[in-house]
Amino acid sequence: MTQSSGEQTLSIYVEDYGEITARAGERLVLALERGGVDILHRCGGVARCTTCRVEFLEGEPDLMTVAEYDKLTEKELLNVARLSCQIECAPEMRVRPLQTVRSSGLEAGKAPAEAIAPEPVWTTRPGASTEG
Numbered sequence: 001m002t003q004s005s006g007e008q009t010l011s012i013y014v015e016d017y018g019e020i021t022a023r024a025g026e027r028l029v030l031a032l033e034r035g036g037v038d039i040l041h042r043c044g045g046v047a048r049c050t051t052c053r054v055e056f057l058e059g060e061p062d063l064m065t066v067a068e069y070d071k072l073t074e075k076e077l078l079n080v081a082r083l084s085c086q087i088e089c090a091p092e093m094r095v096r097p098l099q100t101v102r103s104s105g106l107e108a109g110k111a112p113a114e115a116i117a118p119e120p121v122w123t124t125r126p127g128a129s130t131e132g
Contacts, residue, residue: 012089015057015096022089028054029084029112038101038108045085045112047071051099053081059092062128066121079126085112086120 008024012031020035022028029052032039041052047067060082068086072078081098101108 010089010091013057013094015094017097024089024091026089027085027112027114027116028087028089028093028095030114031089032084032095032097037097039084039097040099040101040104040106040108041085041112042106042109043085044110046117047083047086050075050077050081050083051104051106051109052084053077053098054084054087055081055096055098057094057096059090059094060125061087061090062124063122064125065116066123067118069123069125086116088116 009021010024011019012022013019014032014035014037017035017037020031020037022031027045029039029041029045039052043049045052047065050071064082065086068083069078071083072081
């Protein structure tokens with residue numbers, strides 16, 4: 001990690017892509033794209049679909065947005081995958097993209113905004129080290 005113009009940068013390991021650089025607190029979906037990962041996203045990063053999903057190999061955040069929780073529950077993906085549009089980058093993350101533009105043959109949708117949307121309401125993910 002380094003300090004650059006007051007902004008903390010960090011490395012995230014992405015399976016099959018290697019290390020990418022991210023800003024602490026940056027949306028993971030945006031860091032992945034900027035790092036050369038062709039992560040699929042179709043809904044514009046607002047937790048209406050599950051195309052931007054990733055699997056955490058290490059460093060999974062204990063918190064998740066209620067929007068992410070609800071969508072993963074609806075699609076029966078809770079405790080299987082996470083939505084990269086609903087995750088802020090943090091140190092020690094190691095992820096596996098589960099859907100990419102290349103692997104799906106689909107085109108990415110509208111670019112996600114810089115800030116998590118909808119306005120995040122945070123909850124503890126099931127199985128988190130801070131739960132209970």
